[in-house]
Amino acid sequence: MLDTFHEVAIYLHRFHNLDLFQQGWYQIKISMKWEDGDGTYVGIPSRVVQYEAPKMGSDDSYGVWRIDDSDNSFSTQPFKIRYARQDVPLSVMIAFNVSLSNREVQLDCSIQAHRSHLPCLNYQVPAKSGVIIKFELIYSPLLEKGSELQAILSTSAAAVHEFRIPPKALLGLHSYCPVLFDAFHSALVDISIHISLLKTVAQTFQKKLPSNSFTVENIDGKFPDKSTKGFGKVVKEVLLVKSLLTARDILLEEAQKLGRAIDQTIDFTEFISQLDDTKLFGSLLQADVSSTSSDGKRPEFDDSQKSKEKESLFLDFRSNGALQSLSRDSLLHFAHTIGNQNHYLWNTFLNFHRANKTKIMEYLRESWANDRRIEWSIWMVHSKVEMPHHFISSRGDEVSLHGGLRGKVSVLRKLADDPAQTAATRAELHRRSIAQMKINSRSIQDLQIFGDPSSVPVVIVERVINAPRRSSSGNSYFGQAIQRAPSTLLTELSSASIVSGANHLQNGRVLKIVIFVHGFQGHHLDLRLVRNQWLLIDPKVEFLMSEANEDKTSGDFREMGNRLAKEVVSFVKKKMDKVSRSGGLRSIKLSFVGHSIGNVIIRTALADSIMEPYLRFLHTYVSVSGPHLGYLYSSNSLFNSGLWLLKKLKSTQCIHQLTLTDDPDLQNTFFFKLCQQKTLENFKNIILLSSPQDGYVPYHSARIELCPASSSDFSKRGKVFLEMLNNCLDQIRSPSVEHRVFMRCDVNFNMSSHGKNLNTFIGRAAHIEFLETDIFAKLIMWSFPDLLQ
Structure with missing residues (x-):
């Protein structure tokens, strides 16, 4: 078993008061939940990194940032707003882990097509549901301070702004996200959101190839019969490997793109030189073929047949048929290897972001404006x-x-x-x-607009x-x-x-x-x-x-x-x-x-x-x-x-x-x-x-x-x-x-x-x-x- 999760890293750059009508203490509260869930807040804060010490006077800030275990939310340090167009630098990144371990999601349509003769079944696979991020503007009058201030701040939400992260974006995204509240609370929170699919770091995996290990016998792209032992698990692992591969490719490509855009290239030369998925797949496939007994479990092929089989699989090793040809142990080993690569790329990017946060924010904001x-x-x-x-x-x-x-x-x-x-x-x-339209983009969706598209002017x-x-x-x-x-x-x-x-x-x-x-x-x-x-x-x-x-x-x-x-x-x-x-x-x-x-x-x-x-x-x-x-x-x-x-x-x-x-x-x-x-x-x-x-x-x-x-x-x-x-x-x-x-x-x-x-x-x-x-x-x-x- 290989546990995976989506890490959603939210960088809060600054709070800008456009037109708040009331002076007072403000703070930003962040939480997240599955779009199709029961309303439970599933994003769990995993780490907080304060990039810079807040540049505020002693009278303009109070307390520290806070994580509330009751709703898995993160709240910034309270700060004081005195006048219009006031800037409050925040410079903090909070990472939420959105786990997939308890999700029951429908199989992908392309996979369903391979087994259309079977009844509709659910398996634990990477998410096909979006995630809702909730930003709350918490307010308290200037007169309140100390324990009274904290009590009011923890219970009073002046305004709310929600965004939807579509399923496509959960595999990888780097985007600017302007949080604007309502007409009576005109304040902008400059935010960038960075997402990747990762495996649980604590897990280790040693590949074992016992003679009785389960191997999919159908290598023509079809799924084994429902009655076959391990059917549901191999499907999950195939999807998991494909998702991790996609997340890695997005992360590598976007990191290189960001580096070029701000003229601060990340050196991935050594990493790319050692990246050979085809070779890894070939070695795993060869190990599976070698370890399979000839007692009828797998049909024997002559050399020419084996050569044709391997050649067809290498043409697209990411296809369902090719990945199904691996044993479950080999699939998990493949996923574990790709997961390690994702962790390396993700940590490299986070360090790069910390060193170039302002330039990255400016570039993402410009890209966001063009995309809108x-x-x-x-x-x-x-x-x-x-x-x-x-x-x-x-x-x-x-x-x-x-x-x-x-x-x-x-x-x-x-x-x-x-x-x-x-x-x-x-x-x-x-x-x-518009009401008949199905919006299927990879961009973060502002629910003030996308919440009810037919109500927009x-x-x-x-x-x-x-x-x-x-x-x-x-x-x-x-x-x-x-x-x-x-x-x-x-x-x-x-x-x-x-x-x-x-x-x-x-x-x-x-x-x-x-x-x-x-x-x-x-x-x-x-x-x-x-x-x-x-x-x-x-x-x-x-x-x-x-x-x-x-x-x-x-x-x-x-x-x-x-x-x-x-x-x-x-x-x-x-x-x-x-x-x-x-x-x-x-x-x-x-x-x-x-x-x-x-x-x-x-x-x-x-x-x-x-x-x-x-x-x-x-x-x-x-x-x-x-x-x-x-x-x-x-x-x-x-x-x-x-x-x-x-x-x-x-x-x-x-x-x-x-x-x-x-x-x-x-x-x-x-x-x-x-x-x-x-x-x-x-x-x-x-x-x-x-x-x-x-x-x-x-x-x-x-x-x-x-x-x-x-x-x-x-x-x-x-x-x-x-x-x-x-x-x-x-x-x-x-x-x-x-x-x-x-x-x-x-x-x-x-x-x-x-x-x-x-x-x-x-x-x-x-x-x-x-x-x-x-x-x-x-x-x-x-x-x-x-x-x-």
């Missing part, structure tokens, strides 16, 4: 469309729309269906296909390919600002902000700033979940959660835009001066994220004269359900009634402006004039997030596209709308940026958990879902990280 783009594409549907050359500009004009459709009749036919309903139906069909990404612009005016000060010499603009910003000299500019820092702007009656932290994802992708970014219009979103957009512009200019100048004092400023990348009418405030601020010198630094614009074309064609009657009440009872100026009722002449309204301003022209990347379930913002307005109602409206209102649309698209089509990325992303939430209530009926639930869930942000932002950096 592929893995999370399950929930994303990609397409490309061409930017239309022009829309109707007057009642009698012709139109060219999406591929050259001509005439108003074609447009009406094209837009006969409700685009929002069509998009929702398309997303629902994709969601149903479906994102339909439409990448718009630019076309030549319809017209060019170049009369506004925006166009003139782009044509001015860079040195003039830089001088205007601050004489000391951008350092002079080519060498300093080349070596200086690129200052990346993101401004987040809330919506109607919103809070400055409304977009914190999107901000947190941005910070995870680019930790060096500076951000401003705008407070200039908090509790002031009912007035004139011009006033709100001016307040935001002043706030942004003050913030940018402060950051520029700080960077200049610390070594030099090479350039600036200024990005904006807005929710709902926050997008209107952003565009109004960009039209303010004090923002003119900064327009050339605009980088990425993320619009989250923004009414860019106002509410001229809003089909939500209940929401329209609410807008009417706000205008009548509270005289809310911004609502008049949104509905283009702030002036009797539509061409003199705020929104019409805003669309004439070049507020989008200077962004290098424009991402419009919309949702067909959002009843608070017209679908076409959030996507800046034609709507069915406007295409059949030949009144002045229809003409004004189309002119607003053309003006916005002309800015995006403008050649002011050489390679502009323009994407429309439809986010379709699973609203089943909300039930049927007023919020879902009027479309408010989806509008707020953008602020209360970050899964859609993960999918989009990690799929296009180059647009954010």
Whole structure:
């Protein structure tokens, strides 16, 4: 008998406080269990290695790490969190042993096929079930200390995050694993997980070859009959040898790959030179043949038959048929030898990891980010469309729309269906296909996403390919600002902000700033979940959660835009001066994220004269359900009634402006004039997030596209709308940026958990879902990280 176990080594690099709302004592608790088990925690902590002494003050830590035998869990040393974006280095590795000795798992399907005539039987074989790793965030208020602190920490879990290690990964894995808790406990634990299949070290095995040892007589790949003595055991040992061989190969290959990636190669030359599985197999097979008596137990072969038999087995000694040709003792000897090799490789890797932990973590994190783009594409549907050359500009004009459709009749036919309903139906069909999908990957699965794949938002990404612009005016000060010499603009910003000299500019820092702007009656932290994802992708970014219009979103957009512009200019100048004092400023990348009418405030601020010198630094614009074309064609009657009440009872100026009722002449309204301003022209990347379930913002307005109602409206209102649309698209089509990325992303939430209530009926639930869930942000932002950096 040869006992094996999976060793799951979890390296905790650091705890990073993104946005914990409460100061206090925190610690991380880790435990694991079989996915199909009875809930018993089966991972047993076997060793703890503290790579470095914690770099915390005496008041910032308490006690030591702890192992609890009652649930086989490991808990880190409690540490104190005082402020946002605080780093706590942990530098500890905990190894869990997940034993297979008591597992009863179904035989592999390929093996079942060899004995399909037999009833379904269970044997003790390497796991075919996944393992669940549970991370708990334990919290205690700052007031508690001593024995009271320990008592509270041991019983109070503030948040939980679980991951699934699929069966494939249990044979070997090296992966980054970011542990992020919930929206109210936004903290990141940087973790890497390393797994291998090992044999019990204490076991020794001396090969014995008695004359009556059991040998499988069938060497043609078939299993012996069920009645044959030792049938179940030889099957288990064959699978065990194959699993150990696979684990060894993965461990060797991944260790070499990691070494090359961080330019610290592990020298396995001597080990590989002594590695000859075929020779080992041949010697065991020869010993079995020599020790088998000729009394009928095994048929006699002449030399030519023996030669052919051995040759066929050596072609693939890992096949079931070849391994079955060995006696049980030889199989165990084979497994014992491979197990020793695994131990050598595993211990070599752990020493290598300890010496290069930071570089390995950085490489695994980069690999994880690249892999997520592929893995999370399950929930994303990609397409490309061409930017239309022009829309109707007057009642009698012709139109060219999406591929050259001509005439108003074609447009009406094209837009006969409700685009929002069509998009929702398309997303629902994709969601149903996900529910039928069997996900069978080797990657660690985040159960916040993979726990219920059908509940994850479906994102339909439409990448718009630019076309030549319809017209060019170049009369506004925006166009003139782009044509001015860079040195003039830089001088205007601050004489000391951008350092002079080519060498300093080349070596200086690129200052990346993101401004987040809330919506109607919103809070400055409304977009914190999107901000947190941005910070995870680019930790060096500076951000401003705008407070200039908090509790002031009912007035004139011009006033709100001016307040935001002043706030942004003050913030940018402060950051520029700080960077200049610390070594030099090479350039600036200024990005904006807005929710709902926050997008209107952003565009109004960009039209303010004090923002003119900064327009050339605009980088990425993320619009989250923004009414860019106002509410001229809003089909939500209940929401329209609410807008009417706000205008009548509270005289809310911004609502008049949104509905283009702030002036009797539509061409003199705020929104019409805003669309004439070049507020989008200077962004290098424009991402419009919309949702067909959002009843608070017209679908076409959030996507800046034609709507069915406007295409059949030949009144002045229809003409004004189309002119607003053309003006916005002309800015995006403008050649002011050489390679502009323009994407429309439809986010379709699973609203089943909300039930049927007023919020879902009027479309408010989806509008707020953008602020209360970050899964859609993960999918989009990690799929296009180059647009954010």
